Amino acid sequence: MFDMSKEKHRKKWTEKELQFLVNHWLELSDDVISMELNRSKGGVASKRNELGLFRQAQKSQWQEWEEDFLVRNFYLLGQEAICDVLKPRKWETIRAYATKQLGLRRKNRLYKHQIEGKRKCKECEKLLEETTTNFYKDGNSFRTLCIPCGMSTLN
Numbered sequence: 602m603f604d605m606s607k608e609k610h611r612k613k614w615t616e617k618e619l620q621f622l623v624n625h626w627l628e629l630s631d632d633v634i635s636m637e638l639n640r641s642k643g644g645v646a647s648k649r650n651e652l653g654l655f656r657q658a659q660k661s662q663w664q665e666w667e668e669d670f671l672v673r674n675f676y677l678l679g680q681e682a683i684c685d686v687l688k689p690r691k692w693e694t695i696r697a698y699a700t701k702q703l704g705l706r707r708k709n710r711l712y713k714h715q716i717e718g719k720r721k722c723k724e725c726e727k728l729l730e731e732t733t734t735n736f737y738k739d740g741n742s743f744r745t746l747c748i749p750c751g752m753s754t755l756n
């Protein structure tokens with residue numbers, strides 16, 4: 602009894618159907634193919650995968666808006682926020698693409714205080730040149746506190 606219903610479920614693919622799938626999977630969606638062949642979408646997808654005709658290659662192609670988004674936000678947004686927008690891409694994939702393909706670098710968190718070569722003081726929010734007369738040195742970089750603000754917090 603069970604075998605009967607199973608048999609019904611997994612209708613064997615005819616040569617003609619297979620040929621149609623192979624010839625059209627690139628230009629037609631699984632939806633359209635399933636309607637054309639009067640099969641379930643899942644059935645079409647699993648047969649297609651079985652034949653090695655994977656759609657992942659298309660899905661993984663980066664869209665222009667995704668690249669734009671990354672260029673503008675890779676430094677600024679946190680990992681979660683970026684993954685949320687670029688779902689279902691994984692962070693590893695995103696980071697690899699951004700750094701290797703787009704040449705972006707995620708620096709330390711102080712980056713958001715650097716705008717067009719100048720540095721924004723976190724206290725007074727003035728945008729000043731990165732010089733020792735404006736900011737305190739911190740190793741090779743500067744602190745995000747300008748000297749006047751640093752003086753006033755000391756007093």
Ligand SMILES: [Zn+2]
Pocket residue numbers: 722723724725726727746747748749750751
């Ligand atoms: Zn300041």
